[in-house]
Amino acid sequence: MTTLDVRARRTTGRPRAGAHVFLLVLTVALLAPVAWAVLSSFKPAGEIIRDPLGFDPATLTFANFRGMFQDVPIGSGFLNTGVVLVAKGAITMFCAPLAAFAFAKYSFRGKNLIFGTVLLTLMLPVIVLIIPLLLEMKELGWVNTYQALILPGSVDAFAIFWMRQVIAAVPDELLDAARVDGCGEFAIFLRVIVPAIRPGLAGLGVLTIMNIYNDFVWPVVAASSSRMATLQVVLSTLAQNIKGNRVGADYATVTGELLAAASIALIPLLILFIVLQKHFINGILAGSVKG
Known part of the structure; x- marks a missing residue:
C-alpha cells in the first residue's frame, strides 16, 4: 500500500467519522424529548413535577394510563x-x-x-x-x-x-x-x-x-x-x-x-x-x- 493510498483513506475516513458523529448527535437531540415523554408517562404524577429528569424503575406505574382512558x-x-x-x-x-x-x-x-x-x-x-x-x-x-x-x-x-x-x-x-x-x-x-x-x-x-x-x-x-x-x-x-x-x-x-x-x-x-x-x-x- 502506497503513501498516497494511506492518505486517501485518511481523508475519506475523516468526513465519514464526522458525519456519523453529527448524525448521532442529531438523532439523540431529536429522540431525547420523545424518550423523556414516554418514560415520564410511567412515573407517578407527582414525580413528573418534582423530578422531571429522573426515573426510578421501582416507582413505575400505569396510573396515568388508567386515568387517561377514564377521563x-x-x-x-x-x-x-x-x-x-x-x-x-x-x-x-x-x-x-x-x-x-x-x-x-x-x-x-x-x-x-x-x-x-x-x-x-x-x-x-x-x-x-x-x-x-x-x-x-x-x-x-x-x-x-x-x-x-x-x-x-x-x-x-x-x-x-x-x-x-x-x-x-x-x-x-x-x-x-x-x-x-x-x-x-x-x-x-x-x-x-x-x-x-x-x-x-x-x-x-x-x-x-x-x-x-x-x-x-x-x-x-x-x-x-x-x-x-x-x-x-x-x-x-x-x-x-x-x-x-x-x-x-x-x-x-x-x-x-x-x-x-x-x-x-x-x-x-x-x-x-x-x-x-x-x-x-x-x-x-x-x-x-x-x-
Missing part, C-alpha cells in the same frame, strides 16, 4: 381517525396516480395550464381555504360528518406532482408494447404503470398516512362535536376533558395523563415507520427523479 374519549378519537385514514387514503392512492398518469404520458390541450394550476394550489396556505370549505360543508349539510373530514383535500396536489415525477420515468416503449398487445388505457395503468411505480406508491402511502393521522386544523373546524373528533383534536382538548371529568385534578395529574395519551398516539406511527422504513426510503428516491 378522555381517546378510543373514539382513534376510531374516527381510522375511518378517515382508510377512506381518504384510499381516494388519494387511487386518484392521484391516475391524474399523474394523464399528466405524465398524454398530450392534450391545456395540459400545462391545468398542471400549473394544480401546482399553484400548493402555494395557498391552508388557513386561506378553511372558511370557503367550511361554508361549502355547511351548504351541503356535511358539518360534523365523515364526508367533511374525508373529501376535502383527498386528492392532494403534492401527491399528483410526486406521482407525475415517478410515472414520467417509466419508458414509453412499455406502454406502446402493451397497446400492441391489445391493452386498454386503464389496463395499461394497472398492469404496466402500477407495478413499475411501487416504490413511489409506497413512499406516497407513508406520507399520506402521516399527513392524515397528524392533521389537526381542518378536523378541529369541520368536526366540532366530540362525537366526530379525530385523535389529534382529542389530544388538543385533553386538559379540558381531564379537568372536566375529574374534580380537583391538579397540574401534575393533567401532565401525567397528557404524556400517557401522547405515548399511546405515538405507537401507530412508530410501528408504521419501522415496518415500512425501507419502502419509504425507496419511495423518496423514486420521487426524486426528473420527469
Whole structure:
C-alpha cells in the first residue's frame, strides 16, 4: 500500500467519522424529548413535577394510563381517525396516480395550464381555504360528518406532482408494447404503470398516512362535536376533558395523563415507520427523479 493510498483513506475516513458523529448527535437531540415523554408517562404524577429528569424503575406505574382512558374519549378519537385514514387514503392512492398518469404520458390541450394550476394550489396556505370549505360543508349539510373530514383535500396536489415525477420515468416503449398487445388505457395503468411505480406508491402511502393521522386544523373546524373528533383534536382538548371529568385534578395529574395519551398516539406511527422504513426510503428516491 502506497503513501498516497494511506492518505486517501485518511481523508475519506475523516468526513465519514464526522458525519456519523453529527448524525448521532442529531438523532439523540431529536429522540431525547420523545424518550423523556414516554418514560415520564410511567412515573407517578407527582414525580413528573418534582423530578422531571429522573426515573426510578421501582416507582413505575400505569396510573396515568388508567386515568387517561377514564377521563378522555381517546378510543373514539382513534376510531374516527381510522375511518378517515382508510377512506381518504384510499381516494388519494387511487386518484392521484391516475391524474399523474394523464399528466405524465398524454398530450392534450391545456395540459400545462391545468398542471400549473394544480401546482399553484400548493402555494395557498391552508388557513386561506378553511372558511370557503367550511361554508361549502355547511351548504351541503356535511358539518360534523365523515364526508367533511374525508373529501376535502383527498386528492392532494403534492401527491399528483410526486406521482407525475415517478410515472414520467417509466419508458414509453412499455406502454406502446402493451397497446400492441391489445391493452386498454386503464389496463395499461394497472398492469404496466402500477407495478413499475411501487416504490413511489409506497413512499406516497407513508406520507399520506402521516399527513392524515397528524392533521389537526381542518378536523378541529369541520368536526366540532366530540362525537366526530379525530385523535389529534382529542389530544388538543385533553386538559379540558381531564379537568372536566375529574374534580380537583391538579397540574401534575393533567401532565401525567397528557404524556400517557401522547405515548399511546405515538405507537401507530412508530410501528408504521419501522415496518415500512425501507419502502419509504425507496419511495423518496423514486420521487426524486426528473420527469
